[in-house]
Amino acid sequence: MAHLKFDTALSRLEATVQSLEKGDLPLEEALKVFEEGVRLSKSCLKTLEETERKVEMLIEGKDGKMKRQPFSPK
Amino acid sequence: MPDLFAALSPKRRILRVHELTSEIRGLLEASFSDFWVEGEISDPRMPRSGHLYFTLKDTDAKIRGIIFKSHMRFLRFIPKEGASVLIRAHLSLYEPRGEYQLICDYIEPMGAGALLAAFEALKQKLENAGLFHADRKRTMPSQASRIGIITSPSGAAIQDILQVMRESRFPCRILIYPVTVQGRNAATEIVHAIEQLNSYSLQTHGNTLDLLILARGGGSFEDLAPFNEEALALAISRSLIPVISAVGHETDSTISDYVADLRAPTPSIAASLVVKSGMDSIEKVLILREALLDRMKMILSAQRDRIDLALRLLAPPRRQLQFRAEQVDHLALRLNQAITRVIEARKNRFKTTELALNHLSPLSRLSELRRKHENLNMKLIQEVMRDIERKKDRLQATMEQLHLLSPLNILGRGYSITRLLPSLRVVRDPGDLSKNDRLQITLQRGKLNCRLEDKIVCN
Numbered sequence: 001m002a003h004l005k006f007d008t009a010l011s012r013l014e015a016t017v018q019s020l021e022k023g024d025l026p027l028e029e030a031l032k033v034f035e036e037g038v039r040l041s042k043s044c045l046k047t048l049e050e051t052e053r054k055v056e057m058l059i060e061g062k063d064g065k066m067k068r069q070p071f072s073p074k
Numbered sequence: 075m076p077d078l079f080a081a082l083s084p085k086r087r088i089l090r091v092h093e094l095t096s097e098i099r100g101l102l103e104a105s106f107s108d109f110w111v112e113g114e115i116s117d118p119r120m121p122r123s124g125h126l127y128f129t130l131k132d133t134d135a136k137i138r139g140i141i142f143k144s145h146m147r148f149l150r151f152i153p154k155e156g157a158s159v160l161i162r163a164h165l166s167l168y169e170p171r172g173e174y175q176l177i178c179d180y181i182e183p184m185g186a187g188a189l190l191a192a193f194e195a196l197k198q199k200l201e202n203a204g205l206f207h208a209d210r211k212r213t214m215p216s217q218a219s220r221i222g223i224i225t226s227p228s229g230a231a232i233q234d235i236l237q238v239m240r241e242s243r244f245p246c247r248i249l250i251y252p253v254t255v256q257g258r259n260a261a262t263e264i265v266h267a268i269e270q271l272n273s274y275s276l277q278t279h280g281n282t283l284d285l286l287i288l289a290r291g292g293g294s295f296e297d298l299a300p301f302n303e304e305a306l307a308l309a310i311s312r313s314l315i316p317v318i319s320a321v322g323h324e325t326d327s328t329i330s331d332y333v334a335d336l337r338a339p340t341p342s343i344a345a346s347l348v349v350k351s352g353m354d355s356i357e358k359v360l361i362l363r364e365a366l367l368d369r370m371k372m373i374l375s376a377q378r379d380r381i382d383l384a385l386r387l388l389a390p391p392r393r394q395l396q397f398r399a400e401q402v403d404h405l406a407l408r409l410n411q412a413i414t415r416v417i418e419a420r421k422n423r424f425k426t427t428e429l430a431l432n433h434l435s436p437l438s439r440l441s442e443l444r445r446k447h448e449n450l451n452m453k454l455i456q457e458v459m460r461d462i463e464r465k466k467d468r469l470q471a472t473m474e475q476l477h478l479l480s481p482l483n484i485l486g487r488g489y490s491i492t493r494l495l496p497s498l499r500v501v502r503d504p505g506d507l508s509k510n511d512r513l514q515i516t517l518q519r520g521k522l523n524c525r526l527e528d529k530i531v532c533n
Contacts, residue, residue, distance in 0.1 A: 006217040010355060013362050020369040027377055034370045041363040044217075048356060051219040051245040055236060057227060058251050058274060066274050071227070071250050 006047055013040040092169065099167035102174055106165035112184050115153040128153060130161065130176060139176035149181060158184035193302050196329055205311050211335045212316040216355035218284035218348050219246045222271040222315065224264055227252040231289035231341040238345035244352050249283065255290040260300035265309040272314050285348065286315045288330055289341040292323040301328035310334055320344035485518040504529040
């Protein structure tokens, strides 16, 4: 769940809503699907909330290793 | 005169043909190692070897040239008869035939719109190779929170992008890979940047990039040349991360625009697209979550309705149940009464039977035996009593006989018994007595207490 890609989570969320909309699920199943949907929507919004706004620059060092450094526009 | 010649050149240097040729070749190659030349293609031929032979000429001169097979694949176009071309080449000499020739490293069409023609040619080539095909392109992530941007760190493009991002307050991490976006090395640098960002994204877990933006501000067609290079087109198509090409102004279009997974007219529009897609997808999540909640509420309320309905349907049976319960109570009462009656009847019958049975019962026989036994006892007692009476009678008779012999009877005849007091010893010899001894004399009808006065002893 932690590394579920946004789009994967989103399409699964859509699927849960669709299967609830069909309305032919027994209550027990419907509750399961609902819980899954809530979980997925949380995971979708989590990536959003957790992404910290940052601008960095990737620099290739002389040893060939890549390093990040803060970007300050000139 | 030989001697004169000998004096002029004391040591003759005589070259073999191949030595001469080799030296000429050395001079040629050193002097003409890299140059550009323009001219018209004449008599192009491609034999089985796969090399392309041609003659480059203008009105006054011509020179032979060759494009090696190994170089053919880097060409944007195959030169045709009469085409005006610009060639980058070096000179060499083909020794077996003593012919110098152009070794072509790069060739492009000359004249008006030559670059455009080359562009069109490459575009056609790549299109034929399927690089622009929608099926090949990666889908854009609907929410890109980690974005790699390949651009000049000092250019206008990055400023435009950052400004859009800042204003939108869209939460994302931006990783800039600095490159030069103009000039001879630009394409190579950009290719390298794409490769580096891809491997960086693969290596560093948690730093996976969702998207690459290839950005450059506007410029002349020549300025944008790096973005029209085939090597860059191939690098974009190889990228694992989806690529947005945002090069130049709205009117500019580059090969990289065609190959990229998404073309943005300008860098700021690229940023706006990313932001809009991100915002839209968040909105979508929120809408879906809303729909999820609504739907669940509906399902629950439908369930509640069903339960209510079931309860209403259940109500009449409840009353029925009460009625039934009363019925059951009534029946139970009746049953109880019936049972009691049965029991009573049974009891009565039992009593009758008992009476009837009594005659046959061992109990009645026992009491009979008991009565017999009592009778017998009584007889026994009477018998014993009679026996006792008889014995009493016999005792009486015996006692009467005995009475005849008793001393008391003798006393009746006038005899008496003298006893010494106080010992009551019967006195038989007067010698045993002394004067004044106290004596008791028993007579038939009483006793005499006396004192001895005198004694007469008989011998």
